[in-house]
Amino acid sequence: MADNDDLLDYEDEEQNEQPDGSGDVPAKKEVKGTYVSIHSSGFRDFLLKPEILRAIVDCGFEHPSEDMRRDVQEIFRSTPHSKQVMMFSATLSKEIRPVCKKFMQDENEKNKKLFELLDVLEFNQVVIFVKSVQRCMALAQLLTEQNFPAIGIHRGMTQEERLSRYQQFKDFQKRILVATNLFGRGMDIERVNIVFNYDMPEDSDTYLHRVARAGRFGTKGLAITLVSDESDAKILNDVQERFDVNITELPDEIDLASYMFLLKLSIPPQI
Numbered sequence: 001m002a003d004n005d006d007l008l009d010y011e012d013e014e015q016n017e018q019p020d021g022s023g024d025v026p027a028k029k030e031v032k033g034t035y036v037s038i039h040s041s042g043f044r045d046f047l048l049k050p051e052i053l054r055a056i057v058d059c060g061f062e063h064p065s066e067d068m069r070r071d072v073q074e075i076f077r078s079t080p081h082s083k084q085v086m087m088f089s090a091t092l093s094k095e096i097r098p099v100c101k102k103f104m105q106d107e108n109e110k111n112k113k114l115f116e117l118l119d120v121l122e123f124n125q126v127v128i129f130v131k132s133v134q135r136c137m138a139l140a141q142l143l144t145e146q147n148f149p150a151i152g153i154h155r156g157m158t159q160e161e162r163l164s165r166y167q168q169f170k171d172f173q174k175r176i177l178v179a180t181n182l183f184g185r186g187m188d189i190e191r192v193n194i195v196f197n198y199d200m201p202e203d204s205d206t207y208l209h210r211v212a213r214a215g216r217f218g219t220k221g222l223a224i225t226l227v228s229d230e231s232d233a234k235i236l237n238d239v240q241e242r243f244d245v246n247i248t249e250l251p252d253e254i255d256l257a258s259y260m261f262l263l264k265l266s267i268p269p270q271i
Helices: 066-078 097-103 107-120 133-145 159-170 204-211 230-243
Strands: 043-048 053-057 125-129 150-153 176-179 192-197 222-225
Touching: 066 230, 133 150, 133 176, 150 159, 192 204, 204 222, 204 230
Parallel strands: 125 176, 125 192, 150 176, 192 222
Antiparallel strands: 043 053
């Protein structure tokens, strides 16, 4: 069992690059929020804001190269989780439509699937891993609004707040914990029997540390990973190859005995 002092931040520092102030660049008028405009052969206008993402794509996306697909995918994954994506083309071929749909998937579908699983699965306690502080805060709030007993823990909190929330979860005051990789190592709680990778981990090592939070101390556990795109699928394939395991799709029905450790109590009759 980990001591409270072990609840340290194992995440890599999130680097926020600041523009270089050197040079004779004239001062610009301060604007509210963040605006980034990207121009390339495939994107005539790519406007990023905290609250909305608009992508106006011309026919350059009709025949995308592998490099371009990777670039678009990286931009998509780096933008805010809550965003709107729009694609326009005068001639959108049937071959490219599935690719476009992957970037235009309704983010609510991921949440709906998570809520559905939390409703139908029997569990003692659950840990849901996400990739950033912002997503941790947003998902924890969303779960709470949906009346799930959830709490979040991430590197943006003070050590005192982390320990307080960790203790609440450990004491079974909360049954669902939304966490970043901060909780991925060394945190052993016996009641945790389901782990969700809401966001795919960045590599196989992180995957192993995450899923190992379920089924501790000789109990059984279940790990569920939500695969959103080809990049997620590649990491999952890397996990299977490295650890020589076969990770199958989630069946319609899951045997309760496969991940629930049931303790039978013998209660003597009252006289």
